[in-house]
Amino acid sequence: MLVFVIRRVLISIPVLIASTVLTFIIVKLSGDPLQYLKQRHPLPPQSLIQSEEHRLWLDRSWPSQYWHWISNVVLHGDFGPPLQGHENVRTSVLDALVITARLVFFSVLIALILAVITGVVSAVKQYSFTDYSTTFVGFLFLSMPTFWFAILLKQAGIKFNESTGTQFFGTIGERSIPITDTSFWGTIGDIVGHLILPVIVLGLVGYAAWSRFTRASMLEVLNSDYVRLARSKGLSPRRVLVKHALRTALIPLATVTALDIAALLGGAIITETVFQWHGMGYLFLNSLNNHGAGGVDMNVMLGWLLVTAAIVILFNLIADVMYGVLDPRIRHA
Amino acid sequence: MLETRKTSVEDKPPAPAERPAGRVEREFTVKERSQWQLAFRRFLKHRLATISVVVFFLLLVFAFVLPHFWKYKYNGAFIPVTDLNQAPSLEHPFGTDSTHDQLAVVMRGTAQSLKVAFIIAFVGTGVGAIWGVVAGFIGSVADSALMRLADLVLTIPALALAAALAHRGGGSLGQIGLILAAVSAPYVARVVRGVVLSLREREFVEASRALGASNIRIMVRHLLPNTIPVLIVNATLLVAAGILLETALSYVGFGVQPPDTSLGLLITTAQGAFDTRPWQFYFPGLFIILIALTVNFIGDGLRDALDPRQTRERR
Numbered sequence: 021m022l023v024f025v026i027r028r029v030l031i032s033i034p035v036l037i038a039s040t041v042l043t044f045i046i047v048k049l050s051g052d053p054l055q056y057l058k059q060r061h062p063l064p065p066q067s068l069i070q071s072e073e074h075r076l077w078l079d080r081s082w083p084s085q086y087w088h089w090i091s092n093v094v095l096h097g098d099f100g101p102p103l104q105g106h107e108n109v110r111t112s113v114l115d116a117l118v119i120t121a122r123l124v125f126f127s128v129l130i131a132l133i134l135a136v137i138t139g140v141v142s143a144v145k146q147y148s149f150t151d152y153s154t155t156f157v158g159f160l161f162l163s164m165p166t167f168w169f170a171i172l173l174k175q176a177g178i179k180f181n182e183s184t185g186t187q188f189f190g191t192i193g194e195r196s197i198p199i200t201d202t203s204f205w206g207t208i209g210d211i212v213g214h215l216i217l218p219v220i221v222l223g224l225v226g227y228a229a230w231s232r233f234t235r236a237s238m239l240e241v242l243n244s245d246y247v248r249l250a251r252s253k254g255l256s257p258r259r260v261l262v263k264h265a266l267r268t269a270l271i272p273l274a275t276v277t278a279l280d281i282a283a284l285l286g287g288a289i290i291t292e293t294v295f296q297w298h299g300m301g302y303l304f305l306n307s308l309n310n311h312g313a314g315g316v317d318m319n320v321m322l323g324w325l326l327v328t329a330a331i332v333i334l335f336n337l338i339a340d341v342m343y344g345v346l347d348p349r350i351r352h353a
Numbered sequence: 354m355l356e357t358r359k360t361s362v363e364d365k366p367p368a369p370a371e372r373p374a375g376r377v378e379r380e381f382t383v384k385e386r387s388q389w390q391l392a393f394r395r396f397l398k399h400r401l402a403t404i405s406v407v408v409f410f411l412l413l414v415f416a417f418v419l420p421h422f423w424k425y426k427y428n429g430a431f432i433p434v435t436d437l438n439q440a441p442s443l444e445h446p447f448g449t450d451s452t453h454d455q456l457a458v459v460m461r462g463t464a465q466s467l468k469v470a471f472i473i474a475f476v477g478t479g480v481g482a483i484w485g486v487v488a489g490f491i492g493s494v495a496d497s498a499l500m501r502l503a504d505l506v507l508t509i510p511a512l513a514l515a516a517a518l519a520h521r522g523g524g525s526l527g528q529i530g531l532i533l534a535a536v537s538a539p540y541v542a543r544v545v546r547g548v549v550l551s552l553r554e555r556e557f558v559e560a561s562r563a564l565g566a567s568n569i570r571i572m573v574r575h576l577l578p579n580t581i582p583v584l585i586v587n588a589t590l591l592v593a594a595g596i597l598l599e600t601a602l603s604y605v606g607f608g609v610q611p612p613d614t615s616l617g618l619l620i621t622t623a624q625g626a627f628d629t630r631p632w633q634f635y636f637p638g639l640f641i642i643l644i645a646l647t648v649n650f651i652g653d654g655l656r657d658a659l660d661p662r663q664t665r666e667r668r
Binding site for chain 2: 042043156167290308
């Protein structure tokens with residue numbers, strides 16, 4: 021088992037290195053960082069552009085720039101200077117990550133619980149009314165643009181707040197600024213209030229895919245020989261379902277969940293934009309057009325893509341290992 | 354898969370009144386059906402999928418034919434000021450926005466989404482299929498290199514990748530379609546490679562090689578056609594995802610740029626006036642859902658039809 025894990029870890033190291041190269045190329049292709057300067061009227065002095073190019077290492081060749089960036093990240097944990105201002109790029113990426121992680125974590129939690137329940141029910145009662153309606157709802161959420169649903173929910177939240185005269189649902193940002201009630205429970209309540217709606221939005225994105233998946237996986241297991249054997253031994257239907265069928269059916273779900281993390285991070289970009297969270301989505305979109313001023317905030321984007329790629333690779337690794345742990349057939353194959 | 358032909362017993366026996374002398378013979382006559390005919394019958398049993406095909410066809414008419422007959426154009430002259438931002442009426446069934454008739458604009462947006470869908474379906478799956486077949490068939494170094502490349506692309510969220518690429522190259526619908534196709538291709542490649550890995554060990558490939566077929570011939574004539582069922586199913590899923598991705602891209606500002614329009618862009622402009630002019634928000638959204646939903650259902654039906662192993666219980 022240990023050998024299996026170590027081998028998987030070793031395989032993912034070159035993948036991570038290669039993905040840093042790929043992200044670097046993407047960032048280079050996505051635009052000129054100093055566009056905001058070069059677009060200005062009147063054009064700023066050439067010396068300013070040159071000194072900015074020098075500061076950001078843009079006057080070097082691509083391989084040299086890449087090497088400079090990656091060696092600073094690895095050796096000093098330094099993600100390079102931002103395009104403008106003095107904020108530390110690493111701090112801003114990690115701060116944003118904490119905010120987004122909160123959103124993604126609770127969304128995954130809600131989505132998994134709902135997906136397993138409805139998936140199992142619709143598999144057990146195949147072709148019943150419940151099955152058809154949950155299938156339809158699943159497809160509906162799969163076909164709904166995340167931002168459209170998010171805007172709808174946000175408006176509903178605002179209406180609710182207006183009609184009750186409270187601030188129950190936070191619809192802007194990840195917390196109130198400034199927080200009105202600074203006590204411990206007040207802060208928690210504020211954060212939870214801001215979490216509910218975005219978590220529902222992002223949760224339903226995961227739910228739609230995973231409930232379909234649970235249903236398919238559960239059906240396959242329910243039709244298998246060993247479940248028939250368990251039934252014919254005279255075990256209670258409940259025991260067969262929970263102890264025998266469900267445990268096996270959840271194995272593929274565990275890995276799919278881990279593999280879908282990239283899609284969830286993408287969905288988080290949209291959800292955060294609608295609810296104006298200052299998480300990874302906000303950071304990425306603003307790095308791409310330098311807060312609307314033009315130009316690519318190269319180092320922020322590089323840091324963002326690096327952290328995201330590392331997370332996705334880590335979750336792929338977890339999926340691999342988890343599959344090996346949960347299903348011994350894979351390990352020995 | 355396609356090499357074999359299956360036969361199936363005629364489902365409906367002739368009506369009793371019409372049974373002539375040759376009755377016994379008829380009852381036992383077996384009609385030969387090709388694999389595709391069987392698949393077609395299985396598809397028709399998926400009712401939602403069959404309905405979706407009809408709806409999808411209607412959407413095509415709505416997007417590409419109807420604009421020629423509708424009196425307002427999405428890019429035509431502005432409508433009279435008194436008609437701006439009006440709720441749906443007989444004159445403007447979908448209402449109006451601050452410049453145009455909303456029905457004309459939604460028709461244009463639907464057409465845009467469908468065009469993106471076709472680009473992803475043909476370019477994305479085409480590139481992905483070749484990618485996967487070459488990787489799976491040649492194997493060894495080429496396989497590792499091509500598949501690691503696919504893995505790498507998949508480590509970046511599709512939306513982020515598309516936004517980064519569209520930021521510079523973007524603007525026109527064709528470019529965005531191609532970017533989305535490029536983002537989807539690795540998914541197809543991964544699936545197709547898996548199929549090819551098992552196909553290339555099969556007897557018909559061996560036979561063809563024994564007859565002296567070249568690698569290219571084996572790939573084009575034997576492997577590629579056999580991946581088509583898997584390819585079609587995955588194409589529909591990717592198309593549905595791609596349509597949503599295009600609208601999301603518009604929402605974050607890296608999609609189709611004005612003065613042209615798309616459904617995502619319409620929703621983005623409408624969100625500010627949600628309270629006062631909700632029709633500008635609902636209609637584009639409903640059409641996105643309609644397109645993606647029909648494509649998803651068609652994909653589900655095709656999966657039942659073309660890959661019966663996955664749904665052995667739907668009879």
